[in-house]
Amino acid sequence: MWFNILPKNKSVRKTILNVVSIYLITTILLILTLSFIYVDSQKDQLLQSQKQQIDYQAKQLINQLEDLHNGISNNNIMYPELDDIQTAIYDIDKNIIFSTFGEKNIEFDKQYFYLDDNVYFIYKVEPYYLGAAYLIIQKHREYKLVNILVKLAISLFFVILFLIFTSFFLVKILIRPLSDNINLLDKFLKDTTHELNTPIAAILGNIEMLNLENMDEKNKKKINRIRIGAITISSIYDDLSFLILNNKIISKNEILNVSDILYTRVEYFKILSDVKNISFNIDIKDNVMLEIDTLKLSRLFDNLISNAIKYSPPSSTIKITLDDNLFIIEDQGQGMSEDNIKQIFQRYKRFDTTVGGFGIGYNIIHNIIKEYDIDIEIKSEIDVGTKVILTW
């Protein structure tokens, strides 16, 4: 299909289609306007050229009527006939006197009118030779509006076809630098993510193996900071790799103990929350089960918990509740406006640039809850906090 000429990148594809649509619509509108002007002028021009000739024939005919009127001596008047036109004369009361084209519904109040394939020109005659007050001339229409329109439509079809093809290539050429940059960025992200994996795993693994008991407090603190940093990088790595691979990995759904996983994830982030002296108020029902992919469930919890930590003020509390078919996380952070909540699921959307992150967290959450039909409700109040409720 010709559609395959478009780049695979969704946003570039969308941009190209938008630009091409606008370009085509405006161009087609312009062409249509010009076409109508053209048709109108053609119609007028043809009619005018026809009318000049008819005017001359009408004058001739009126002269002939005058001669006939003045020359009546015997009982026969041979009505004049002209080669390529048919004529009729009507009296002042619009009654037919004589016609070579039969009786028609004549629109006497007009200078000309169209009927079937003919155009009728109306001339007033005075004095009334042979009683004729109106002379009607019928002429076969030299053009048909339908013919002009059909020709125009065929030409338009080819012009538009040509425009579509040229516009796609044109836009593709114009957008190539942008497309190249996006591809480069994609490749960079993929490579970076891949290259980050090994060192992060090495750092975290080796920290866990360190024997902290033999260390003095100063070194313990340093190691702890390294661990926090590594966990943060690890979380960002997980998010990025999830986003990059999202469309390529098939979910391995299994029935999981959500309660156990949630405990693990809260424990995982405890070290981060401790830095800000944030405490967790946990109310987790045991053995809540759900059929879901482990990686996706972890990403879902990790993002919700890390967001809550990120936007909570120091020494505040984060409340986490898990029940059958329900998960609630509530912080005492800065909160969000209604408008912000509406845009929260857009990728790279960040409302507070003073805290770290890429603005991909809620986009990941959105993708996961969409896949598993999980409902999300976000209640937030500025300077009071945010409450996120998941139900399934």
Added chain:
Amino acid sequence: MVKVILICLLNVSLYSNIFDNNCMSCHKSSIQLKVFMKRYTLKYSSESKIKDAIFRYLKAPTQNRSIMPFGFIQRWGFKDESLLSDNELKNAINIYYENYNLKQYIK
């Protein structure tokens, strides 16, 4: 049926007599009546307007109502007002129009 035809023929004959007795008796020449009709047609165009103009003139002949030029009137003068009833006059005019209208000659 025969009665109806006879009555119709009688009517036609009576009305013909009205025209013959009251118009042809003076004008005699059909050429003259043709000229009048040509002039009426040239000025009034339609059957109703022609008949109406003739009627008005015959009821009260004046220069304004006459179709003929001033010289003609000067020479021949006006005809006397018609003594026929409106109905009779209209019938006579109908016969005149039937026999002399230009439309019938156009082929």
